[in-house]
Amino acid sequence: MSKPTNLVLLIDDEPKIRRFIRAGFELHGGFTVQEAEDAAEGLQAATFNAPDLIILDLALPDRRGNEVLDLVRSWSNVPIIILSVEANEEEKVRLLEAGADDYVVKPFGIAELIARSHAALRRYFKTANENPVVVAGPLSIDLVNRTVLLNNNQIKLTRKQYRLLHVLATHLGLVVTHDQLLDDIWSTSVRKNIQYLRILVRDLRQIIEPDPNRPRLLVTESGVGYRLQSKIEDITLS
Amino acid sequence: MPFGMEGKFCKLPWLPPRLTEASAAPGRRDAPSDNAWLWRRLIIAGGLPLVTSLLLVGAATAGLLLVGRFFQANLVTIVYLIPVMLAATWWGTWPAVAAAIAGAAAADFFFYPPYYSFRLDDTQAAIDLLLFLLVALVSGDLASRLRRETETLRHREDELQYLYGFSRRLAACHTVSDLVEAIQDYLSESLGRHTAFFIPAPVTASQSTVANGAPAFIQNQAAAMMKPDAEPSRIIRDETGKSLWLLRNVVSAETVYGVIAVDIGGEPDAAVDERTGRVEAILLEASQTLQRLDIGGAMEEASHRLKDQLLRDAFHGNLSHELRSPLAAIKGSASVLETIASIRDENQALPLVSTITGEAERLDSFIGNLLHAMRVSASDVRPHLSCADPRDIVNAALHRRSRQLAAHEVTSGFDRDLPMVDVDSALVEEACGQLLDNAAKYSPAGSTISVAVKAASGYVNISISDRGAGITGEERAQLGQRSFRGERHRDVVPGAGLGLWIASTFISANHGSIEIMSEGLGCGTTASIILPEAIIDEDTGPNDE
Numbered sequence: 001m002s003k004p005t006n007l008v009l010l011i012d013d014e015p016k017i018r019r020f021i022r023a024g025f026e027l028h029g030g031f032t033v034q035e036a037e038d039a040a041e042g043l044q045a046a047t048f049n050a051p052d053l054i055i056l057d058l059a060l061p062d063r064r065g066n067e068v069l070d071l072v073r074s075w076s077n078v079p080i081i082i083l084s085v086e087a088n089e090e091e092k093v094r095l096l097e098a099g100a101d102d103y104v105v106k107p108f109g110i111a112e113l114i115a116r117s118h119a120a121l122r123r124y125f126k127t128a129n130e131n132p133v134v135v136a137g138p139l140s141i142d143l144v145n146r147t148v149l150l151n152n153n154q155i156k157l158t159r160k161q162y163r164l165l166h167v168l169a170t171h172l173g174l175v176v177t178h179d180q181l182l183d184d185i186w187s188t189s190v191r192k193n194i195q196y197l198r199i200l201v202r203d204l205r206q207i208i209e210p211d212p213n214r215p216r217l218l219v220t221e222s223g224v225g226y227r228l229q230s231k232i233e234d235i236t237l238s
Numbered sequence: 239m240p241f242g243m244e245g246k247f248c249k250l251p252w253l254p255p256r257l258t259e260a261s262a263a264p265g266r267r268d269a270p271s272d273n274a275w276l277w278r279r280l281i282i283a284g285g286l287p288l289v290t291s292l293l294l295v296g297a298a299t300a301g302l303l304l305v306g307r308f309f310q311a312n313l314v315t316i317v318y319l320i321p322v323m324l325a326a327t328w329w330g331t332w333p334a335v336a337a338a339i340a341g342a343a344a345a346d347f348f349f350y351p352p353y354y355s356f357r358l359d360d361t362q363a364a365i366d367l368l369l370f371l372l373v374a375l376v377s378g379d380l381a382s383r384l385r386r387e388t389e390t391l392r393h394r395e396d397e398l399q400y401l402y403g404f405s406r407r408l409a410a411c412h413t414v415s416d417l418v419e420a421i422q423d424y425l426s427e428s429l430g431r432h433t434a435f436f437i438p439a440p441v442t443a444s445q446s447t448v449a450n451g452a453p454a455f456i457q458n459q460a461a462a463m464m465k466p467d468a469e470p471s472r473i474i475r476d477e478t479g480k481s482l483w484l485l486r487n488v489v490s491a492e493t494v495y496g497v498i499a500v501d502i503g504g505e506p507d508a509a510v511d512e513r514t515g516r517v518e519a520i521l522l523e524a525s526q527t528l529q530r531l532d533i534g535g536a537m538e539e540a541s542h543r544l545k546d547q548l549l550r551d552a553f554h555g556n557l558s559h560e561l562r563s564p565l566a567a568i569k570g571s572a573s574v575l576e577t578i579a580s581i582r583d584e585n586q587a588l589p590l591v592s593t594i595t596g597e598a599e600r601l602d603s604f605i606g607n608l609l610h611a612m613r614v615s616a617s618d619v620r621p622h623l624s625c626a627d628p629r630d631i632v633n634a635a636l637h638r639r640s641r642q643l644a645a646h647e648v649t650s651g652f653d654r655d656l657p658m659v660d661v662d663s664a665l666v667e668e669a670c671g672q673l674l675d676n677a678a679k680y681s682p683a684g685s686t687i688s689v690a691v692k693a694a695s696g697y698v699n700i701s702i703s704d705r706g707a708g709i710t711g712e713e714r715a716q717l718g719q720r721s722f723r724g725e726r727h728r729d730v731v732p733g734a735g736l737g738l739w740i741a742s743t744f745i746s747a748n749h750g751s752i753e754i755m756s757e758g759l760g761c762g763t764t765a766s767i768i769l770p771e772a773i774i775d776e777d778t779g780p781n782d783e
Contacts, residue, residue, distance in 0.1 A: 016567035024574040059559065085562050089664055090622070106566035107602050109573035109595075195625040195774055198658055202627060213629055213652040220630035222663045223622075 005032045006121060009051035011042030011068065012083060013061050017106075021055065024110030031117075039063035046072050052124070053117055056100075058084040066098060073099040079120035081113070089223030093177050096224070102174050119173025119230065126170075134169040137217050137232040139208055141169045150208055160185055161204045168218065168228035177225040201226060287329030291337040294321035299344045314349045315370035318342070322374040326381035334378030342371045401527065408536050417540055418496075425498060425524060429517060432501040436460040438494055452499055456483050460497040463487050468494075471518060473502075482510065484517055488525040495528065546616075561605050569598040596641055610668065611736045614743040621662035621747045625772050628652075628659050628691050628698050635670035636689065642675055645683035652691045659698050660772040661748040669741035669752075673702045673765045676737050680763065681706025693771070701766040709756035709763055717754055738765075745769075 008031045012018050018035045025031035034049060036042035039060045046054060054072065058065035069080060082095050082103040092103055101120040104113050132144040140149045146162060148155050157165065163185045168176055178194055186196065201220075205212040216232050298321050302314060318341030326334035346356050350363045358364045404424050411417040418435050425433040434452040452460075453476050463472070463485055471486040481503040488495040500517055502510060572594040581587045613619055629652055636643070636650065659666075677687045681704035692699045709717070717738055742752045750769040756762065 014563050014567060017563070017570060020567060020571040020574050024570075024577065027574070028577060085559060085566070106562060107569035107598060108566070110570060110577065111573060195658065195772070198625050198627050199774075214633055214650070215629075220627070220634065222630065222634050222667055223624075 005030045006052040007031075007049065008033045008117070009036060009042065009045050009049065009054045010034065011036045011039065011045075011054065011060065011065075012057035013037050013059070014057070017057075017083075020110065021113065024114060025117075028110075028114055039065075039068045042068060043071060046076070046078070051078060053121055054078055054080045055113070055117070056080055056082055058082060058095075066095060069095065069098055069100055077124070079117075079124045081116050081120060083108075083113075092221075092224045093179070096175065096177050097179070115173065115230075119171075123171060123174060134172050136169065136172060136228050136230055138210075139165075139217065141165060143169065148208075155207060157204070157207065160200055161207070164200055164204055165208075165228070168226060172228055173230045175221045175225050175227045181225065284332075287325065287333040288336055291321060291325035291329065291333040292340050294324060295337050295340040295344055297321075298341070299348060303348065314345050315341075315366060318345055318370065319374055319377070322378045323381055326378040327385050330382045330385065331379055334382055335375060338371055338374035338378055341374060342367050345370070411536070411540050414540055417536060421496075421528065425500070428524065429500055429520060431503070431517065434460075434499045435496055436464075436499065437496040438464050452483075452501075453478070456485070456499050459483075460485055460499055463497045464494045471521070473514060482514070484514060484521065486518070486521040486525055488528050498525065558605055558609060562602060565598050565602045565605075569595055569602070572598065599641055607672075607736055607740065610740045610744075614740055619665070619743060619747045621665055623660050623662055623748070625658045625774075626661055626663045626666075628656055628700065628769070631659075631661075631663050631667050632670060632689060632691055632700060634663075635667045635674060638667070639671050639674045639678070642678050643687065646678055646681070647684065647686040648689070649686060650689040650691075653693045656691060656693050657698060657771040658774065659769045661750070661769055665744040666748055666750075666767070666769070669744040669767060670700060670702070672737040672741040673752075673767070676765070677702050677704035677706070677763070680704065696771050698769045698771055699766055700769070701764050703762060703764040705762040707763075708759045708761045709754065710759060714754065714756070741767075 008025055010018055010021055010033055022033040022035065025033050034045055034051065036045050039062050042056070045051070056065050056068055060068070065082065069082070072078065072080060079101045080099065082100045083106060084103060085106045095103060101123070102116045104116055132142055134141045134143060138151045143166060148157060148162070148165065164181065167181055167184045178197060182194070182197055185200070201218065205215050205218055209215045209217055217229055219227050219229060221227055295318065298317055302317055322334050322337045322341060325337040343356065346358060346367055347354060350358060350360070350367070352359060358367070407420045408417060411420055414437065418437055421435045422433055425435065432451060434456070436457065455476055456474070459472070459474055463469070464487070468487060471484065473482055473484050475482055481501050484500045484502050485497055487497045498521055500521065502514055502517060572591050575581050575591045576588070576595070581591060632650065636648065674687070681687065685705040688703050690701050745752050745767055748769060750767060753766045753768065755764045755766070
């Protein structure tokens with residue numbers, strides 16, 4: 001990251017989980033971690049310490065995590081990543097629609113959480129200093145000139161294929177929900193038709209993926225949406 | 239609670255209405271005496287309709303007199319049919335007969351010459367009146383019969399409605415005490431008397447007892463009747479000597495469901511005797527009703543359901559959280575250790591750390607499996623179907639099980655033009671994962687597991703083949719049952735036998751099927767998931783230029 005250290009506010013009631021997340025974040029990527037063990041403490045810290053990123057557990061003793069999400073979102077755009085034990089797909093979609101930037105399901109490895117955090121921070125700071133070229137593995141997408149290079153060769157995409165790639169690129173590394181994509185690509189009249197999106201994704205994968213049967217760039221988040229990986233290595237994390 | 243029923247006009251589904259009213263009557267303690275009260279009821283029930291029908295005839299006469307004698311005499315009798323029909327439909331045969339006779343007499347007196355005399359000069363007039371009387375009696379009888387039938391029908395419908403409501407309430411009872419309470423309420427309301435329902439002791443011991451307001455003495459007597467060979471019914475006086483209780487047991491051939499105790503109250507006089515007889519008749523019916531509704535089954539089910547529910551709730555809520563949180567901490571901590579340079583470089587340490595991670599994941603997936611199994615056994619699998627690419631599902635399953643598959647050579651192949659499927663991706667992915675798990679478990683390390691996804695005329699076939707232990711014909715017959723595990727593997731391969739059971743339930747919830755094929759022992763196994771192809775609306779396709 002370009003910033004010297006990012007302040008991460010970690011709201012989770014399990015001390016042992018806080019401990020390993022703190023260790024992981026402080027060892028890698030230059031984060032400073034502030035811990036909060038319940039919603040009240042977390043909200044207070046979110047208000048006064050202006051964190052760069054919030055990691056929020058859904059199961060808090062004093063308040064439901066999604067209420068904390070709503071409250072923070074009512075005044076701040078700070079990136080929020082949700083931790084949860086087995087959130088179902090609808091729950092994930094609801095959280096994303098309520099303004100969460102991404103989610104990680106417990107149990108998870110620290111690398112996955114750090115990768116999501118970097119992606120969320122990148123997007124957050126991107127809005128301030130707009131970099132028009134997004135690089136995702138062998139792909140480079142120029143958002144201003146609307147050109148896409150694959151292994152340095154320009155590729156030709158249809159308008160909708162480009163639109164799909166564009167939306168995913170602006171959320172590089174983060175999940176984008178089906179509804180968000182449908183809204184963005186199709187007019188409202190057909191936007192609830194997920195079939196179109198599936199077919200569009202299949203066609204785009206044929207063009208950009210080295211092996212379209214085993215996609216590693218444009219990956220599916222089952223029941224939730226799609227994610228454009230920033231690097232091909234990302235998906236081998238465990 | 240049941241005393242609140244006193245004085246209330248109550249509904250008694252299995253008896254004709256007249257008895258219902260009478261059986262409610264003794265509940266009125268404020269009445270001077272039961273006999274006097276009954277007489278009054280009798281007079282009101284019998285006399286009032288009679289008097290009113292005569293008044294109706296009077297009204298018809300007055301009307302006819304007003305219109306005058308210009309009215310043709312033979313039309314007069316038709317007017318007199320009106321009170322007869324009204325009396326028949328409202329009150330039944332006797333008031334109708336009274337109205338018919340009174341009508342004939344009035345017609346004779348006022349409208350047939352000589353006027354103001356019952357004498358008849360004209361034979362024609364006599365025939366007229368006789369004819370009227372005949373018609374009036376026959377149609378009165380018909381009308382009253384119709385009325386009775388309608389009433390019976392309505393009554394039967396009420397009874398059915400009430401029984402339906404009752405059985406619905408029984409079905410909604412989750413605990414035995416709920417059931418007992420429902421039965422008590424039902425009987426108290428039906429009988430208009432304070433009623434208690436006792437159930438056999440072993441069930442009550444674990445449940446909180448329901449307040450039934452019966453004295454201890456009666457409870458003991460009821461307990462003594464909990465035998466299939468006990469007297470079916472007894473009348474006993476409680477220890478205070480103030481009231482009489484009628485006890486009746488609800489039994490089938492071999493089990494006692496319980497004992498009903500009704501407080502009949504009062505001194506042993508004629509009224510109480512009569513009331514006892516009536517209550518006994520009703521109780522006989524009630525106990526048959528309760529047997530018919532299978533109270534025994536309902537009770538057993540209620541207590542099972544309660545235990546099941548408690549266990550499931552405990553596991554779903556706290557237990558799974560309690561188990562998963564430490565696992566998350568273990569896996570997370572191990573993942574941090576893995577990133578530390580000094581551990582990465584240490585040949586001894588790194589495998590240990592991956593063991594920690596692997597075992598934590600294994601435990602977590604085991605808990606996940608139990609949760610899935612609970613969903614399946616609670617019939618709580620509700621798929622949210624939506625269009626999905628079968629490739630995504632298979633890749634996700636392969637990715638999620640990468641650790642379990644690490645020791646095997648995994649190949650995957652996809653048909654070029656795979657159609658989409660209309661499924662709940664999460665469920666199909668889980669089913670696919672279960673089959674991959676099985677393939678890995680029952681085939682030797684280093685052997686190949688191949689996954690092939692093919693399109694086949696309207697269907698998508700996901701097949702997972704291993705080169706492992708294979709399946710015998712006998713084992714095949716039992717596959718898919720919950721907890722079935724082949725004899726040969728029980729001591730060698732860890733597992734709970736839930737995998738295929740979960741997989742088949744999840745797949746059939748998605749309108750698909752699972753097929754297991756094996757050439758036999760040692761020849762490997764192929765498990766196939768067959769899903770119907772999604773119907774894509776071609777006309778309004780994605781419309782991409």
